[in-house]
Amino acid sequence: MDSSGQAASIDTRMATRPLDLELPVVQPTGRPALDAQVAALLASPCHPDHALGRMETLVQQLVRIQHPEGLEVAGISLERPQMLVFAADHGIVDEGVSAFSQETSGQRVEELLAGEAPVNALARVHGFDLTVVDAGLARQLELPAGPGGRVALLSRKIGHGTRNMVLGPAMSARQAVAALQAGMDVVRHLPGRVLALGDIGVGSKACASLLLSRLCGVPLADASGQEQGGGTDSLRRQHRLKKLQLAAVRHRKAVSPLEVLAAMGGFEIAMQAGAVLQAASERRIVLIDGFVAGAAALVARGLKPEVGDYLVFGHRSTEPGHRLLLIHMQAQPLLDMELRIGQGVGALLAWPMLQSAQALLARRLAAGQGSR
Amino acid sequence: MDSSGQAASIDTRMATRPLDLELPVVQPTGRPALDAQVAALLASPCHPDHALGRMETLVQQLVRIQHPEGLEVAGISLERPQMLVFAADHGIVDEGVSAFSQETSGQRVEELLAGEAPVNALARVHGFDLTVVDAGLARQLELPAGPGGRVALLSRKIGHGTRNMVLGPAMSARQAVAALQAGMDVVRHLPGRVLALGDIGVGSKACASLLLSRLCGVPLADASGQEQGGGTDSLRRQHRLKKLQLAAVRHRKAVSPLEVLAAMGGFEIAMQAGAVLQAASERRIVLIDGFVAGAAALVARGLKPEVGDYLVFGHRSTEPGHRLLLIHMQAQPLLDMELRIGQGVGALLAWPMLQSAQALLARRLAAGQGSR
Numbered sequence: 001m002d003s004s005g006q007a008a009s010i011d012t013r014m015a016t017r018p019l020d021l022e023l024p025v026v027q028p029t030g031r032p033a034l035d036a037q038v039a040a041l042l043a044s045p046c047h048p049d050h051a052l053g054r055m056e057t058l059v060q061q062l063v064r065i066q067h068p069e070g071l072e073v074a075g076i077s078l079e080r081p082q083m084l085v086f087a088a089d090h091g092i093v094d095e096g097v098s099a100f101s102q103e104t105s106g107q108r109v110e111e112l113l114a115g116e117a118p119v120n121a122l123a124r125v126h127g128f129d130l131t132v133v134d135a136g137l138a139r140q141l142e143l144p145a146g147p148g149g150r151v152a153l154l155s156r157k158i159g160h161g162t163r164n165m166v167l168g169p170a171m172s173a174r175q176a177v178a179a180l181q182a183g184m185d186v187v188r189h190l191p192g193r194v195l196a197l198g199d200i201g202v203g204s205k206a207c208a209s210l211l212l213s214r215l216c217g218v219p220l221a222d223a224s225g226q227e228q229g230g231g232t233d234s235l236r237r238q239h240r241l242k243k244l245q246l247a248a249v250r251h252r253k254a255v256s257p258l259e260v261l262a263a264m265g266g267f268e269i270a271m272q273a274g275a276v277l278q279a280a281s282e283r284r285i286v287l288i289d290g291f292v293a294g295a296a297a298l299v300a301r302g303l304k305p306e307v308g309d310y311l312v313f314g315h316r317s318t319e320p321g322h323r324l325l326l327i328h329m330q331a332q333p334l335l336d337m338e339l340r341i342g343q344g345v346g347a348l349l350a351w352p353m354l355q356s357a358q359a360l361l362a363r364r365l366a367a368g369q370g371s372r
Numbered sequence: 373m374d375s376s377g378q379a380a381s382i383d384t385r386m387a388t389r390p391l392d393l394e395l396p397v398v399q400p401t402g403r404p405a406l407d408a409q410v411a412a413l414l415a416s417p418c419h420p421d422h423a424l425g426r427m428e429t430l431v432q433q434l435v436r437i438q439h440p441e442g443l444e445v446a447g448i449s450l451e452r453p454q455m456l457v458f459a460a461d462h463g464i465v466d467e468g469v470s471a472f473s474q475e476t477s478g479q480r481v482e483e484l485l486a487g488e489a490p491v492n493a494l495a496r497v498h499g500f501d502l503t504v505v506d507a508g509l510a511r512q513l514e515l516p517a518g519p520g521g522r523v524a525l526l527s528r529k530i531g532h533g534t535r536n537m538v539l540g541p542a543m544s545a546r547q548a549v550a551a552l553q554a555g556m557d558v559v560r561h562l563p564g565r566v567l568a569l570g571d572i573g574v575g576s577k578a579c580a581s582l583l584l585s586r587l588c589g590v591p592l593a594d595a596s597g598q599e600q601g602g603g604t605d606s607l608r609r610q611h612r613l614k615k616l617q618l619a620a621v622r623h624r625k626a627v628s629p630l631e632v633l634a635a636m637g638g639f640e641i642a643m644q645a646g647a648v649l650q651a652a653s654e655r656r657i658v659l660i661d662g663f664v665a666g667a668a669a670l671v672a673r674g675l676k677p678e679v680g681d682y683l684v685f686g687h688r689s690t691e692p693g694h695r696l697l698l699i700h701m702q703a704q705p706l707l708d709m710e711l712r713i714g715q716g717v718g719a720l721l722a723w724p725m726l727q728s729a730q731a732l733l734a735r736r737l738a739a740g741q742g743s744r
Contacts, residue, residue, distance in 0.1 A: 338425030
């Protein structure tokens with residue numbers, strides 16, 4: 001076990017030599033003058049300062065992203081919003097870290113391709129194009145023959161699930177880089193000014209916990225702390241934590257974001273990180289779903305700190321690690337609906353807040369035009 | 373001062389004799405079997421139980437409201453949603469309890485009638501009809517000549533602002549009843565299955581604090597606790613609390629909801645309470661905005677406990693009293709955006725969650741149909 005542990009750490013450390021990975025240029029958005037301009041525009045003498053609270057903050061962020069050269073009358077553009085759902089399997093599920101079996105990942109994707117998942121309903125009602133990317137499911141997928149849910153399916157399979165990270169690195173450095181690049185590539189070919197990111201994959205929360213723990217220095221017991229429950233739940237939690245600790249010890253030498261991603265990440269996480277990088281480099285608004293998408297954002301921020309400026313966090317889930325991740329990202333999510341589902345559900349629930357932000361700004365811009 | 377205090381308490385106690393007030397019949401919605409049916413419908417074998425968290429709870433509530441005889445395939449209907457904004461002035465503003473002057477109430481309404489208030493932008497983007505009701509502003513209002521914001525204005529003025537409740541009851545029992553009836557009447561003539569309630573009126577938060585304190589037994593210092601701030605803010609808070617305490621002592625004998633409403637309420641609060649009662653009696657979904665609308669809901673619940681079943685709370689504001697009010701209503705608001713504005717802004721920001729709830733249920737109902 002010692003010798004294979006060493007082999008694993010050598011493998012993942014190769015990733016520090018960047019192989020073919022070229023990261024896109026991401027500009028920071030920060031312009032305090034722009035924030036003041038937006039605040040003044042939203043203000044009214046007959047209301048308290050900052051009457052719109054966090055809606056003002058949201059408008060400011062969206063303006064910073066879209067109007068680096070100064071606020072224009074066009075306001076915020078949200079046209080053709082895209083929902084990207086990355087799906088993959090995780091070898092660590094062999095260790096019994098999830099209440100679901102590996103087959104469930106594929107079933108979730110099938111439900112989605114059939115148009116019957118919650119994310120289909122939300123994408124339809126909120127006008128999103130929905131694309132599922134097979135980042136590395138254990139099985140092959142096909143689009144159903146029926147009318148389905150008007151879902152695009154892309155195959156960018158890096159492997160048939162990651163390896164069991166308790167025994168070795170989840171993926172090779174080459175695979176990690178390939179997944180990042182695939183994520184960038186997918187986004188490059190999508191239209192729209194807003195990219196919502198979600199994911200499917202049994203075992204992915206175990207990865208998210210490990211990434212959070214290693215990249216932010218959060219004790220693993222906190223990062224992996226699942227919802228409270230007695231009896232068998234408590235036993236399962238202890239078992240899970242023990243397995244995650246084994247993985248963390250095995251990959252103790254993985255430190256850089258790319259090393260950590262390869263050693264303890266997942267294909268869908270790597271692709272989401274790539275998608276974040278590409279979207280931010282194109283000045284798109286990036287709407288992050290839950291704990292796993294948040295962990296991908298954490299990796300992307302580790303590679304390019306400027307991406308943080310482009311992230312809007314949709315919600316806070318019931319997962320205790322998610323709460324800690326948001327704190328480390330210094331992010332206030334828009335919603336807290338106690339969701340226990342990924343797929344982008346929380347991102348799409350939060351989306352109308354962006355539409356409201358757009359409308360609040362547009363009203364003031366129009367009023368300013370009228371009075372000139 | 374003692375003799376006028378006694379006169380005031382006799383005046384408000386008249387309200388216990390119901391005058392002409394006939395409250396509409398409100399049916400409780402509770403049907404545990406229906407909740408289980410909805411939960412089963414939203415569940416999927418490839419997701420954890422209650423994966424949709426508070427969205428499931430929301431769907432259950434909306435179904436209970438609209439389908440008392442059992443869930444139908446039609447699902448949740450949200451057609452022609454109505455935003456009602458009640459505006460009034462408050463005599464207690466003479467005591468310096470607000471940072472704004474009484475004239476500001478009228479200015480806020482003018483901004484709204486001109487289509488330039490935040491609530492206009494949100495009503496437009498989210499497809500609400502917007503109606504402003506002059507419940508008792510100190511001044512006369514006219515619709516602006518220009519294109520405006522497609523806002524209907526109704527005059528149901530009970531008086532030119534309430535009286536200063538530090539000196540006597542805010543309104544007579546007759547006025548309180550007239551305001552409640554006006555609120556019912558306004559709703560009776562509106563279409564739609566969803567009624568959002570908001571308000572405008574400098575000094576209204578002082579009323580809300582007093583109503584909360586008296587009706588729920590919350591210490592006044594907590595119910596009126598405003599946001600923290602140093603220096604003059606701290607002095608202003610102390611001054612305000614002293615004035616509210618004077619009002620509370622003067623109306624110490626007001627106990628029943630109607631007595632309390634007349635003694636320390638406002639015209640827009642009374643009308644909102646009437647609107648809640650009428651809407652609940654018609655099985656409409658009632659979307660409550662902020663602290664003041666919440667206090668009106670508290671009064672309505674005091675008069676007819678069953679109305680609680682029909683209330684959806686849009687948001688939690690920065691007002692500490694609002695937090696306590698929500699706890700006493702056993703309500704979890706949909707949003708927490710740190711708003712410092714009423715008018716229905718928070719209700720309209722939360723509205724898309726109802727659309728999402730509708731869509732999530734519709735998907736499952738359609739899937740159930742298809743598989744039969």
